[in-house]
Amino acid sequence: MGKKALAMLMILTILFVVANTGFSQNKNPSKEEVEKIIEEVATKRGIPSIILKCIAKIESTFRQFDKNGKPLIGAGRYIGIMQIDGKGNIYNLEKLKNDPVYNIEAGADHLLGKWKTANDKMAQIGNMDPNILEHWYFALWGYNGLSDKNDPNKSVKTYQDRIYEIALKDYKQKITPISRRSVPSRGGYPRNDKRISTPEEYHEGDIVKYKPGDxxxxxxxxxxxxxxxxxxxxxxxxxxxxxxxxxxxxxxxxxxxxxxxxxxxxxxxxxxxxxxxxxxxxxxxxxxx
The missing domain is CATH 2.30.30 (SH3 type barrels.)
Structure with missing residues (x-):
């Protein structure tokens, strides 16, 4: 068995063990355990793990359950570690509530949906290589809602700003923000007929790439x-x-x-x-x- 296959076997084993031990008691895994799960899910889904970790920190401080052991629910509808909307009948509701691994996978899936929207309908940042952290700016805006509160020309601190602050403070990872001048001063996000240069100082993620023969x-x-x-x-x-x-x-x-x-x-x-x-x-x- 090759090293990459062995590594993937370890990933799947960890996810299986984590998903089937301890969570039936609705007890929160430790921050370190959640971060490990996020790393494994990010590897599978082709997302820089630092992006998912920072989202989880903002959304729930890595908690799946509240202090009473019940699923963590925000604003009456947003569930668990990644605060996924439970009203749309998109995901398995019981798993969203009770399975931290599934909740993180749903968060990754939701983020990839916003990444696709950013590529299809919003301004392109550089070549939109997903392994460049700076390219996720509009997808992060979308994850928390394409509203004025995340418009850098209308808000002192946007969701994107908070992500970047956590990345630097908690993980010593700098992410260079795009210029506010790249976003229309009248409000709203720039459409897909606009091109924004990748910041001169940019940073790469940890996306795993396959090779011919795999x-x-x-x-x-x-x-x-x-x-x-x-x-x-x-x-x-x-x-x-x-x-x-x-x-x-x-x-x-x-x-x-x-x-x-x-x-x-x-x-x-x-x-x-x-x-x-x-x-x-x-x-x-x-x-x-």
Whole structure:
């Protein structure tokens, strides 16, 4: 078994053990345990772990349950460590409330949705490489709501500012903010016809990239109605040409290729020899490596 496969096995083992020990008593895991889970989830989902850690600190101070052992609920609807909205019937509500690992995975999924929105509808920062911490500015704005309270021209301290402060104070990680002049003075976020340069001083995250020859499995998000399918595309972010079953394996042929904020990999499905491109956020290393 290769080193990368062994590392992924350790990740999955940790997540399984953490998810199945102690939480049935609705007792909060320690901050260190939560940070470890966040690191593992971030590795699977292709998100810099520092970003997820800072969100968890702001949203809940790493707590899944309140002092009475009940699920932590904010404003009557936002649940757990990542404060995920429980009203939209998007995620498994019971797991959101009682499973810290699932709650963190839902937070990562929610953030990736905001990252996609930032790439599709908002100004592009540099080439929108997700491993550049500064590029997550608008996705962070979206995570907490695209409202005036997070507009740098209307608020003294935005959600993004708080993320950057925690990154520096708690993790000694500097993140350079974009210039306030990049955001319309009249209010609102800049649209996708605008380009913003990556700050001269930028910082890289810890996203893991696969290489040709790696064997990977689908690892999609479980939603309220079941798991998402892994979609096979004809090109990086191209037309969908099929899906990959959960029990199938794939061999990486090419990649990663950065396209509109996401890393894509060309794969061959080992069971039926189909080829296509998949998002790197929904695959994990197979134990067959």
């Amino acid at each position: 064997i990977v499995n689908p690892n999609t998000m479980e939603k309220a109605k079941g798991k998402d399918f892994l979609v096979l595309h004809e090109g990086p972010r191209g037309k969908a040409i099929g899906t990959v079953k959960e029990d199938q394996t794939m061999t990486i042929l090419e990649g990663p290729v950065l396209r509109r904020g996401f890393y894509f990999y060309k794969v061959k499905i080992n069971e039926d020899s189909r080829e296509g491109w998949v998002y790197g956020n929904w695959i994990v290393l197979s134990m067959d490596n």
